[in-house]
Amino acid sequence: MSKIKMPRSSPSLDMTPMVDLAFLLVTFFMLTAQFRPEEAVAVDTPSSMSQSPIPMTNMLTVVVDTAGKVFWDFTDKGVRIAVLEELGKRVNYTPTDEEKVKFVNAGPIGVPIQNLRELLSLETGSERKAYMASHEGIPVDSTNNQLYEWISVTRNIFWNDAGHNPVVALKADGNTNYSRVAEVIRTFQSPGIQISKFKMITDLESSRM
Amino acid sequence: MAQVPEGGGDGGGKGKKRAKRGSTHIDMTPMVDLAFLLLTFFILTTTMYKPSSLQMTYPVPDKDNPQNETALNNAITLLLTKNDQIYYYMGEFRTEATEKGPPTTLEHTDFSKVQKLLVENNKQTVAQLNDLVRQFNEKKITEEEYNEKRKTIKGNKDNLKAIIKTDADAKYRNMIDMVDEMDICGIGSYGVLDELKPEEQALLDTEKAKL
Incomplete structure (x- = not known):
């Protein structure tokens, strides 16, 4: 009898x-995955053997893209807003709360200070991206060095808040002319800010050696 | 279903x-x-996004004390230029023959060969560093000792020094690669300049024209 019963019970587990x-x-992977923020600027950083990590907070990044356009970026919200307000004052521009939110979420910013108002009046991220693509980036020439303004304002605000200087990083595209990057480095060294230690962001090299 | x-x-x-x-x-x-x-x-x-960074220290330019260019006997000057090409010369730049040697000429190399060149010119240091790494791997010395000794070896005055100069056509990537090579080849003291002396530029231009 038992032999007849056996096949009836299904063999499924x-x-x-x-x-x-x-x-x-699945849930774990979905929840822990951090999406890489859509980059307003495409930068293909060169690779190096160095393995020292970069901090995720309190970092001022100066981005230089392939064409040599310069962008400013900061990791922390509060400082970003304060920087926008401070720079806005210089061109008689008072950002609204909505514009501040846009600025906080915009990632690297690369327009001359006088164009900030126009940039932040645009609604969508892609419009802002297109606007930045069609404008010149932060000027670094010696007669009108706005990058200097951006850096010194950021450092002052951060210093008043935290009591030490933020980490400074330079993220440049591998195919940028070095002379352009050197202009940015000279700005770092100019009297008043004198950043002599900074990090150059690179990709971890996998294939060489 | x-x-x-x-x-x-x-x-x-x-x-x-x-x-x-x-x-x-x-x-x-x-x-x-x-x-x-x-x-x-x-x-x-999922791709792991792991940017890393190179810590750079640039000396703050000192206007009162312009760079003294003595002690360049044991230095290699690397001129980076377009198409990932490298030209180099050893020691001081001589426009004409002096008692120290004939006028400087530029040698050509590129990124696939430069490592060998640097290691050959820096054999002693590289050997010392390799020996140190071996000791560390065999756990004969602690990490602290390793870092300490590594610093001492790299800081030795007689080591090869390098001056990296980039002309208007050099890419940022070239400079990062070169700084990387410095690390690999155990060159502790090097500098990066983005301006060539006019006589260097002239010599470089004639070499570039040959390409």
């Missing part, structure tokens, strides 16, 4: 624990 | 009876398929 596990893993 | 066994397949009156007896289990195979599909997708599409 209880898959519940496996499903549980699979979904647990 | 997920099906709740309600006796659709078998049909007939007997099927209904069976359905009541049968468990209320749902066939979970498709769900598992889906879950694993998603899992695989996420695992495969």
Whole structure:
């Protein structure tokens, strides 16, 4: 009799624990994945053997893209807003709360100070991206060195808040002419800010050696 | 397809009876398929984004004390230029023959060969560093000792020094690669300049024209 009963019970396994596990893993991966913020500027950083990590907070980044356009970026919200307000004062521009939010979420900013108002009046991220693409970036020439303004304002605000200087990083595209990058480095060294230590952001090299 | 066994397949009156007896289990195979599909997708599409950084220290220019260009005997000057080409000369730049040697000429190299060149000119230091790494790997010395000794070896005055100069056509990538080579070849003291002396530029231009 038992021989007849055997085939009736289906040979299927209880898959519940496996499903549980699979979904647990899926959920874990989905929740822990941090999406890389859409970059307003495409920068292909050169690779190096260096493995020292970069901090995720309190970092001032100066971005130089392939064409040599210069952008400013800061990691922390509060400082970004304060910088916008301070620079806005110089061109009689008082940003609204909505514009501040846009500025905070915009990532690297690369327009002359006088164009900030126009940039932040644009609604969508892609419009702002296009606007930055069609404008010149932060001027670094010796007669009108706005990058200097950006850096010194940021450092002052950060200093008043935290009591020390932010980490400064330079993120330049590998195909930028070095002479352009050197102009930025000269701005770092100019009297008044004198940043002599900074990080150059690179990709970790995998294939060489 | 997920099906709740309600006796659709078998049909007939007997099927209904069976359905009541049968468990209320749902066939979970498709769900598992889906879950694993998603899992695989996420695992495969995730790329770990790990930027790293090179810590650079640039000396703050000192107007009162312009660079003294003595002690360049044991130095190599690397001129980086367009198309990833490198020209170099050893020691001081001589426009004409002096008692120290004939006028400077530029040698040509590129990024695939420069490492060998630097190691050859810096054999002693590289050997010392390799020896140190071996000791460290064999756990004969602690990490602190290793870092300390490494610093001492690299700081030795007689080591090869390097001056990296970039002309208007050099790319940022070239400069980073070169700084990387400095690390690999154990050159502790090097500097990066973005201006060539006029006589260097002239010599470089004639060399570039030959390419």
